[in-house]
Amino acid sequence: MQLKKNYDVIIVGAGPGGAMAARKCAQGGLDTLLLEKRQEIGAPKRCGEGISIPILLELGFKGNENFVMRKINGSIIIPPNKKEVLIDYSALGFNGAIVERKLFDKALCYKAADAGAKIIAKATVVNVLKKNEKIIGISVSIDGKIHNLYSKIVIAADGVESKIARMAGINTTNIAYNMDSGYQYEMAGIKIKDPNKIYLYFGNNIAPRGYIWIFPKGKTVANVGIGIAGHHDKTAKEYLDEWIETQPNIKKGSIIEVNAGGIPVGGFLKNMVLDNFMVVGDAAHQVNPAHGGGIGEAARAGTLAAKIAIKAIRSKNISKKFLEEYNQVWWAKYGNNLENIEKYRLLFEKLSDEDMNLITASINGNDILDISKGNGKTLIDTLIKHPKLFKLSRHIF
């Protein structure tokens, strides 16, 4: 393959963050290269594949694409005492979807390619190139051959195991406490009460600091997974296996795919730029700490990073100082809110099973949605009514 040596921008990692950044950069007229180390974009997934329709629209989709496996009209929350609470999405004015990431990530790349970005799969970036301490490009291994490629700006969107940012000089190491450990089976031949709803199971015995989910991809097919704090004696797999044993409707099914993933649920980076360099997505820990979802966050950050990269290159100023606008806008638009949500997560992990029962019984769907958006007025009202819970609330306010 004949490879061009020079680009305006090189993006490392073709997940939602990188693909979005590539599409926007190309649309803005930048000569854009998107590199993906995997041989198939979107696989293997590390994801429950749940997304809200408003985010799909934000990404330029209609919501009825071939990657939408199942439309979701509500979620059912099951607290430890099993008194279910239904969150009816129609009352909240939106819908959800379970997607097939293999198709979804590729669809994002189709759009990037249509916009004019060059994409290469099975291309592993092995190093960043520096001159006078500044990033000037990357070394990439393609078909076992190392190529040095140069660009004005490098965007690292290389996911939870990001090393590009660390090579470049931003310490993205996350403390284990801020990492959730996710484990999931895609299961077929199971019985789902209502396959248009997602099911979320809570309890310190089944999923400490997290939850178990059932995300239906079909009438009898679903992602059955768990996300828990990453520092327990028992692993996420062990918790999930034990729980499935107690669920006859799930247990009778077959495992057709196994997924695992580290989920950053806190520790947002104050600084995500260097001279000629930016970080987006999981690599910058941009995940909603309430539910551990990161597609929307990554895509938004990718869009924002592209906007600033275009501006920087047009004004011929790609210094750290100029790119810092990405820090400022991201923190003002998203970061502060996410950090707020992180406080709720810190409260949540102190709750006993009894507290969870009490809270679930006292709040409704709207309130839970509010909390995942960082607005917890109702939660505070509930806490005030219960002295024991109120004591806990001091940890966050």
Place this chain on the structure above:
Amino acid sequence: MVLKVNNDKCLRCGGCVSVCPQACIDLHEVKGIQINKLKCNSCGICVTFCPAKALVLKK
């Protein structure tokens, strides 16, 4: 103590790379986890994190 990896168990999730304070773990999509033994200080943070118990500290 030395860090040992069982790549048959490893699920390529990348969590260990993210938590490693020494940046001494690499994730290869096919081969799995590779540890730079010269840089590893056997702190065990990755062992605590690993959802597949693919990493262990051995004497």
